[in-house]
Amino acid sequence: MGIQESSLPISGFAHKSEEELAGFLDFYRIEWLYEPVCFPLSWDEQGRVTESFTPDFYLPQFELYVELTTMKQSLVTKKNRKIRKMRELYPDFKIKILYERDYRKLLFKFGLLE
Amino acid sequence: MISSSSINSIPAVVEKIVFDENTIRKRVKELARQISHDYHRKNLMVVGILEGALMFTRDLVKKLSFPVSPGFIRISRYERQPHTGEVRIIKDLHRDICGKHVLLIEDIVDTGLTLNFLIQILAERKPASLAICTLLERAELRLVEIPIKYMGFHVKDEFLIGYGLDHRESYRELPFVATMKLKAAEGTTNR
Numbered sequence: 001m002g003i004q005e006s007s008l009p010i011s012g013f014a015h016k017s018e019e020e021l022a023g024f025l026d027f028y029r030i031e032w033l034y035e036p037v038c039f040p041l042s043w044d045e046q047g048r049v050t051e052s053f054t055p056d057f058y059l060p061q062f063e064l065y066v067e068l069t070t071m072k073q074s075l076v077t078k079k080n081r082k083i084r085k086m087r088e089l090y091p092d093f094k095i096k097i098l099y100e101r102d103y104r105k106l107l108f109k110f111g112l113l114e
Numbered sequence: 115m116i117s118s119s120s121i122n123s124i125p126a127v128v129e130k131i132v133f134d135e136n137t138i139r140k141r142v143k144e145l146a147r148q149i150s151h152d153y154h155r156k157n158l159m160v161v162g163i164l165e166g167a168l169m170f171t172r173d174l175v176k177k178l179s180f181p182v183s184p185g186f187i188r189i190s191r192y193e194r195q196p197h198t199g200e201v202r203i204i205k206d207l208h209r210d211i212c213g214k215h216v217l218l219i220e221d222i223v224d225t226g227l228t229l230n231f232l233i234q235i236l237a238e239r240k241p242a243s244l245a246i247c248t249l250l251e252r253a254e255l256r257l258v259e260i261p262i263k264y265m266g267f268h269v270k271d272e273f274l275i276g277y278g279l280d281h282r283e284s285y286r287e288l289p290f291v292a293t294m295k296l297k298a299a300e301g302t303t304n305r
Contacts, residue, residue, distance in 0.1 A: 028192075101271070109225075
């Protein structure tokens, strides 16, 4: 189902794993938006945004952001730092992180791991 | 403890038994006692989700202090190829749940996606109440928060088989819950 971004072409996703997760959510009739919000994390002295974070998905029904992280550990560490900062600056927003191991288990659960 | 007959039938893919028959039996009995107390003199309808919750549902119902004939429901599974569209009920209940207290029985709650769908569908049928009872609960993969009223065991981030839990439709019949050797499982072909 999905709303608005659900109708984006497959090429609109940055990664194959995001496309797959969107497929699961569509199958279970969970509305989702792809990268709908960019959260500013740092500003310079002129007030310009110098660092930001854009979670992969937003599930309006559950008011939940979902970040899918299937990259290498050095980049995961950087992303974890951003997410910690997001939680500090925006404590009212819920975010769920699916790491590589979580994502592989999700695929395994659905019998999709090849 | 595990019986000798069970030990002889442990498949090679089993890595470690997490909950043996006795542990499961005791916990099911405890849950049944609690449910019997909470639903005493109420019009309870137990609904098991196929296939995973079949064994758990049957064992649980046997231990209730009042007679209950369970119903079963089955939903379609996600398939990459061919694309299966949206989730749907492929085996529905034969009885009306309107005005009844419904207890939905699941084998394991992890993503919450299956239960989220079923809760919405069954709530439209106007039951007097709708509650969840699950044998196992695993939080790591949770995408949708589900209100669980009765829960057997919390489990860690491991792939489990047995007592209804399967890997590509195998190992459901095992009388215990066990972790699976993932490398062995990953090497098998898709359904």
